[in-house]
Amino acid sequence: MAIKTFNLPDPGEGLVEAEIVEWKVSPGDTVKVNDMVLEIETAKSLVELPIPWAGTVKELLVEVGQTIDVGTPIISIDDGKGGDDAPAAAPSIPGEKAAAAEGTAGAGSEAILVGYGAKAGATARRARKGMPAAPVAAAPTETEQVAAAAPVAEPTAPAPRVESPAPAVQVAAAVGGRPKAKPPVRKLAKDLGIDLASVTPTGADGIITRDDVTNHVSGAAVNGVAAQADSAVGVAAPAIPRMPFGAGEREERTPIKGVRKMTAQAMVGSAFTAPHVTEWITIDVTKTMELVDRLKGNREFTDVKVTPLLVLAKALVLAVKRNPGMNATWDEAAQEIVQKNYVNLGIAAATPRGLIVPNIKDAHAMTMLELAQAIGRLTATAREGRTQPAEMSGGTMTITNVGVFGVDSGTPIINPGESAIVCFGAIRKQPWVVTDADGNDEIAIRHVTQLAVSFDHRLIDGELGSRFLSDLAAILADPAQALVWG
Numbered sequence: 001m002a003i004k005t006f007n008l009p010d011p012g013e014g015l016v017e018a019e020i021v022e023w024k025v026s027p028g029d030t031v032k033v034n035d036m037v038l039e040i041e042t043a044k045s046l047v048e049l050p051i052p053w054a055g056t057v058k059e060l061l062v063e064v065g066q067t068i069d070v071g072t073p074i075i076s077i078d079d080g081k082g083g084d085d086a087p088a089a090a091p092s093i094p095g096e097k098a099a100a101a102e103g104t105a106g107a108g109s110e111a112i113l114v115g116y117g118a119k120a121g122a123t124a125r126r127a128r129k130g131m132p133a134a135p136v137a138a139a140p141t142e143t144e145q146v147a148a149a150a151p152v153a154e155p156t157a158p159a160p161r162v163e164s165p166a167p168a169v170q171v172a173a174a175v176g177g178r179p180k181a182k183p184p185v186r187k188l189a190k191d192l193g194i195d196l197a198s199v200t201p202t203g204a205d206g207i208i209t210r211d212d213v214t215n216h217v218s219g220a221a222v223n224g225v226a227a228q229a230d231s232a233v234g235v236a237a238p239a240i241p242r243m244p245f246g247a248g249e250r251e252e253r254t255p256i257k258g259v260r261k262m263t264a265q266a267m268v269g270s271a272f273t274a275p276h277v278t279e280w281i282t283i284d285v286t287k288t289m290e291l292v293d294r295l296k297g298n299r300e301f302t303d304v305k306v307t308p309l310l311v312l313a314k315a316l317v318l319a320v321k322r323n324p325g326m327n328a329t330w331d332e333a334a335q336e337i338v339q340k341n342y343v344n345l346g347i348a349a350a351t352p353r354g355l356i357v358p359n360i361k362d363a364h365a366m367t368m369l370e371l372a373q374a375i376g377r378l379t380a381t382a383r384e385g386r387t388q389p390a391e392m393s394g395g396t397m398t399i400t401n402v403g404v405f406g407v408d409s410g411t412p413i414i415n416p417g418e419s420a421i422v423c424f425g426a427i428r429k430q431p432w433v434v435t436d437a438d439g440n441d442e443i444a445i446r447h448v449t450q451l452a453v454s455f456d457h458r459l460i461d462g463e464l465g466s467r468f469l470s471d472l473a474a475i476l477a478d479p480a481q482a483l484v485w486g
Contacts, residue, residue, distance in 0.1 A: 002078070002079050002080075002081045003058060003076050003077070003078055003079075004053050004055070004076065004077045004078075004079055005061075005073045005075075005076050005077075006037075006051060006053075006073070006074055006075045006076070006077065006217035007071050007072060007074065008040070008068055008070050008071060008072045008073075008074050009049070009070070009072050010070045010071075013478070015181070016069060017042075017067055017068060017069050017070065018040040018041060018042045018047075018067070018068065018070075018072050018326075019040060019041045019042075019065070019066070019067045019068075020038070020040060020062050020063065020064050020065060020066050020067075020068065020074075021039040021040055021041050021046065021064065021162070021186070021190075022038070022039040022064060022186060023037070023038055023060055023064060024036055024037055024038060024039065024048075025037045025038075025057050025060075025075075026060070027057050027059055027060060028056065028057060029056070029057045030055070030056055030057075031051050031053075031054060031055065031056075031057060031077065033050075033051070033052060033053060033054050033056045034050045034051070034052075035050060035051050036048040036049065036050055036051075037049060037050070037051045037057075037075060038074065038075065039106060042389070046385045047388075049076065051075070052149060053077050053079050054079065055077040055078050055080055056077065056080070057075065057076075057077060057078075057476045058076040058078045059075070060074075060075055061073045061074050061075055061076065062074050062121065070167045101310065101330065104138060117217050143338060146399075157467045173319075178209060179197055179199070179208055180197040180203075180206050180207045181196055181201075181202070181207060181208040181209075181346050182204065182384055182385070185208055185210050185212075185213060188210060188213055189195070189208075189213050190224040191227055194213060194216060196208055196213075196274065198216070199212050199213055199216045200212060200216070243485055256475070262451050266415075266416045267413050269416060270413050270414050270415070270416050271413050273288045274330070274414055274419070274456040274457075274458065275456065275457040275458060276411070276413065276414065276455075276456070276457070277454065277455055277457045277460075277462070278411040278412075278452055278453070278454040278455075278460075279452065279465055279466060279469055280409055280450055280451070280452045281450070281451050281452075281470070282313065282448060282449070282450050283448070283449060283450075283471055283473045283476055283477050284434075284446045284447065284448055284477055285308065285321035285447050285448065285449050285476045285477065286446045286447045287477065287478050287479060287480075288308055288310065288311050288447075288476045288477075288479055289384065289447045291311060291479045292306055292308055292311065294308075295310075295368075300369055300373060301369060303374055304369070304372040304376055305372070305375075305376055305379075306372060306450075307375075308427060309347075309399070309401070309424065310371060310372050310375060311373065311475075311476065311479060312399060312422070312424055312472075312476065313345060313347075313360075313363065314368055314370050314371060314475075314482065315398065315472050315475035315476055315479075315482065316397065316399065316422060316472060317344075317345070317363055317364045317366075318341050318346065318398065318471070318475060318482055318485050318486055319468050319472045319475070320343055320468075321364070322467075322471050322485060323464060323467055323468040323471065324339055325339065325459070325460060325464050326343065326419065326420050326455065326460060326464060326465070326468045327338060327339065327340050327341075327343060327396050327397055327419075327420075328419050328459055328460075329396075329417060329418060329419055329459075330419065330456060330458050330459050335474070337459045340396045342362055342364055342365075342396065343358045343362070343364040343396055343397060344360065344361050344362065344363065344394050344395045344396045345360045345363035345395070345396070345397060345398075345399065345429065346358065346359040346360075346392075346395035346396075346397065346398035346399070346415060346418070347359070347360070347375065347378055347379075347398070347399055347401075348398055348399065348400035348401065348412075348415075348421075349378075349379070349382040349387075351382050351383065351387075356382060356387055356392060357392055357395060357398055357415050358378050358381070358382060358387045358391040358392050359391065359392065359394065359395035359396075359398075360374045360375070360378060361394070371459065378391075380402065382452070395415060395417065395418055396418060396419055397419075397420050397421070397422070398412075398414075398415045398418060398420075398421045398422070399421075399422045399423075399424060400421055400422070400423050400424070401410045401423075401424050401425050402423060402424070402425060402426070403425045403427060403449065404426075405426075406426050407425060407426060408425045408426055408450050409423055409425040409450040409451075409452045410423050410425075410452060411423075411452065411454060412452070413454065414454055414455070414456060418458070419455060419456040419459055419460060420453055420454065420455040420460065420465075420468075421453070421454050421455075422451065422452070422453050422472065423451065423452040423453070423454070424447065424449070424451065425449050425450035425451070425452070427447050427448070427449045428447070428448055428449070429445050429446070429447060429448075430445070430446065430448040431443050431444070431445060431446075432444055432445070432446035432448060434446070449471055449476075451469065451472060451476070453465060453468065453469045453472075471485075
């Protein structure tokens with residue numbers, strides 16, 4: 001028999017490690033090419049890994065909860081063929097700018113992962129010292145990314161394993177009759193120490209929802225699926241329930257890893273590198289709310305969610321066209337200001353894994369309907385915990401939402417690699433002075449919000465930042481202004 005060893009692939013984007021979230025197989029299971037065998041969490045995304053070979057699972061080499069380096073052996077497969085043992089590096093994680101799929105060791109045979117066709121003219125990778133070469137099939141790239149076969153990191157020594165049957169039993173229990181739940185819900189249950197098998201599902205087809213887990217923790221009776229909080233101006237994640245204050249241990253420690261660790265490093269780097277300036281403006285957005293109501297009744301927008309965020313996104317694109325210097329970045333190494341003549345619009349999203357900022361590529365070229373569809377896809381993917389690193393790279397400007405939490409405004413930190421970020425506050429009904437056509441003033445109840453913009457003062461001065469914010473406010477105050485500027 002031939003034993004093949006599957007190594008943790010290189011996720012790219014400078015990431016060098018990942019946490020084992022869930023095994024989907026156990027020793028003795030039979031697997032086919034492309035079967036998903038493992039779920040991992042990098043600093044940027046949750047990823048399911050497919051196996052590039054068919055055979056029988058011989059051994060799981062790492063345990064759930066371990067954080068391991070790229071190249072570490074994670075599972076061994078008996079392919080049922082004769083020959084020497086053939087440890088092989090795994091393909092890069094799907095969704096990265098460069099990925100390669102390792103084929104089977106048999107001559108003239110090559111296993112291609114789902115969605116990854118063999119590249120014409122691909123050649124075998126140079127054998128590493130003391131390690132047999134394996135056929136390689138290069139993966140297609142992400143949208144607008146340049147293809148390049150990424151070398152797989154040298155395998156490192158496997159993490160120490162506890163010689164105890166407990167992990168194997170845990171895996172077997174999870175696979176056999178495993179409760180149905182999405183990855184973020186499984187992660188929440190894991191964080192709370194809840195066995196999903198003990199939770200009563202209320203979702204369609206017996207799927208366990210986030211509310212099921214939280215209600216299980218609180219002991220409340222479940223009468224149905226609670227409606228998800230309206231995220232009209234962004235993506236928000238419900239707070240993770242914890243023990244009542246004053247109960248249990250006097251202190252609780254949470255390891256800083258994954259997305260939270262990456263976010264902390266990025267925010268510290270941004271705050272202490274770019275001199276931040278923040279400006280605010282309070283505006284009457286009643287006409288924007290009226291436009292939102294009209295679009296909801298429009299036949300073309302029947303299948304998409306229309307929110308004030310959509311109007312703000314379109315307004316930002318138009319304001320950038322009028323003030324292109326806002327859509328730039330500072331190149332310290334070259335001592336240059338790089339103006340970007342395209343808008344990859346980031347939407348800050350609070351998820352169970354932490355704050356992430358996926359972006360809509362080429363938002364400047366989209367119609368209002370296309371923007372609505374893109375925001376819908378971005379929101380759904382973020383909530384499911386499936387945002388890929390490629391979707392979070394290359395952003396040029398970001399919108400962050402605090403209004404979904406009922407907060408009026410804030411001073412957001414600029415996303416690294418960008419020079420400005422717009423903060424959208426809560427929309428409230430408030431008394432407002434309205435001037436009629438004859439110049440008479442009266443007090444009326446209007447929809448009012450605050451906008452704020454933080455910008456890098458190295459390349460954006462007060463005049464440019466103020467003009468941009470003023471233009472943004474003008475469109476939200478009267479969306480018809482877009483016809484004049486568009």
